[in-house]
Amino acid sequence: MSALNNFEIKTLLAHLWKDYKVMTPQAEHIRELLEERGEVLENDHIALRTFNLEPVGLKVLERVFLDLGYVYTGEYNFDKKKLYARSYSHPSGEFPRIFISELLTERLSESAQKIIRKIVSQVRQGTTGKHLLYMQSLWPKVSLEDYDALLMESEYAGWLAAFGIRANHFTVSVNNLRTFGNLESLNGFLESRRYKLNGGSKPIQGHPGQYLEQSSTLASRIAWEFLGGVIREIPSCYYEFAIRYPVPGSWRLYDGFVAQSADKIFESTDVNGIRQAS
Ligand code: NI
Numbered sequence: 106m107s108a109l110n111n112f113e114i115k116t117l118l119a120h121l122w123k124d125y126k127v128m129t130p131q132a133e134h135i136r137e138l139l140e141e142r143g144e145v146l147e148n149d150h151i152a153l154r155t156f157n158l159e160p161v162g163l164k165v166l167e168r169v170f171l172d173l174g175y176v177y178t179g180e181y182n183f184d185k186k187k188l189y190a191r192s193y194s195h196p197s198g199e200f201p202r203i204f205i206s207e208l209l210t211e212r213l214s215e216s217a218q219k220i221i222r223k224i225v226s227q228v229r230q231g232t233t234g235k236h237l238l239y240m241q242s243l244w245p246k247v248s249l250e251d252y253d254a255l256l257m258e259s260e261y262a263g264w265l266a267a268f269g270i271r272a273n274h275f276t277v278s279v280n281n282l283r284t285f286g287n288l289e290s291l292n293g294f295l296e297s298r299r300y301k302l303n304g305g306s307k308p309i310q311g312h313p314g315q316y317l318e319q320s321s322t323l324a325s326r327i328a329w330e331f332l333g334g335v336i337r338e339i340p341s342c343y344y345e346f347a348i349r350y351p352v353p354g355s356w357r358l359y360d361g362f363v364a365q366s367a368d369k370i371f372e373s374t375d376v377n378g379i380r381q382a383s
Contacts, residue, residue, distance in 0.1 A: 110173045114200050117169075117238060121151060124241055125272040129325045129342040131300065132275060138298060139277070142284050148201035149278040149347040150192075150362075153238075154265050155207045158225045160232045161243070161270065163191060163207040169234035170203050178202070181364040186261060186371055187212040192362050201276070204362060206371075208261055217258045220251045224266055241271045248332040252339075260375045267329060267339065273374070274321065279348035280358065288318050288348050295322070303343070303373040310366035313350050316359030319366055321345040324374040343373040 126133045136146055155161050171177070175193040182189055183206075190206035210221050227244040228237075237243060247266045256263035264273075285291040292308050301323045302308035308320040324340035331337065349358040 107174075111197075111199070114173050114195070117173075117235075118148075118151070118200065120239060121272040122275065125275055125342060128268070128271065128327065129274075129344065130327075131322060131325050132342070132344045135277075135295065135298075135300065135322070135344055138294075139282070144282050144284060147278045147281040149276040149280075149345075149349070150202035150204050151275055152204040152206070152273045152345075153270065154261065154273050155205070155237075155270055156210055156221055156225055156262075156265060157189070157207040158210055158222065160230050161225055161228055161237060163189070163205050165232075165234040166205050166237060166270070167191060167193070167234070169238060175200075175203060179361040181206075181362060181367060183364060183368050183371070186368065187259060188261060188371070190362075190367070194360050202360070204367075206261075208259065208265065213258050213262065217255055217262065220247075220255060221262065221266070224251075237270050241269050243269050246330060246332045249335050249337060252331060256376055261371065263376070264340070264374050267331070268341065272342065274343050274345045276319075276345035276347050279346050288320055288346060291346055292320050304369060310369050311363050315363045315366070316350040316352055317347060317361075317363050317366065319345060319347045319370060321370050321373045340374045340376060345370065345373075 139146060153166060155163060155166060170193050175195050178192045178194050180191045187209045188206045189209060190204060193203045210218055224244050224247060252263050252267055255266050279285060279288055279291055288309055292302055303321045303323050309318050311318045322343045324343040326338050327341045328336050329339050352359050
């Protein structure tokens, strides 16, 4: 793992965070609240979303991280949401895990596929993954009509069409917090500061037996411009919190993800607001 790769990872993560905090005003506020308590925040993982079409598919984004020394740690299927995802870790443990999902476009209706193909066709073929990660506005603004049509079938498709490829969420590592012993107390603190959590009264996804528990805020709502200058307030990105447990027989914390939990957490960006956790 060369020093140059590490420098590149830091630069890329700093870029993604800079963009994310503009998209997600609450993240910076929460970060400040935690830092006021003396916490030094570390990221458990960063999540990216894309379409499974060239030249923006998961494999193109994945290449960037593999080239920088990350290793593949697992794959996840989300049948109902029509998504496929993979996760990666950096062997040094110094950098956040990366979670990349892609929409299985061919599973949407013909009309939704047409909208998505039109969007992706505007990205130059041969565009590198690095370029995708540094250039968030990869296609011209979509029309509100197309956004609404996609939302009807897939909240994920609508979000991605509107926002392009950027960090969908950063995740605070609760293991590294010193003033909260568990996820419940952190959630209670956030709720006392009037942050709304995804899942309402049951914000925690997963359990210690799965070695990973996660919760997330509901996405920030921001005024977003669509084609023709039309503005609508829509959910952008959210902040996530994760605590990991050691895998039995190992000193190491669990390094993967739990599909069932991630499935619920995807709903943090739903336009239709709070969903009940099941
Ligand atoms: Ni996540």
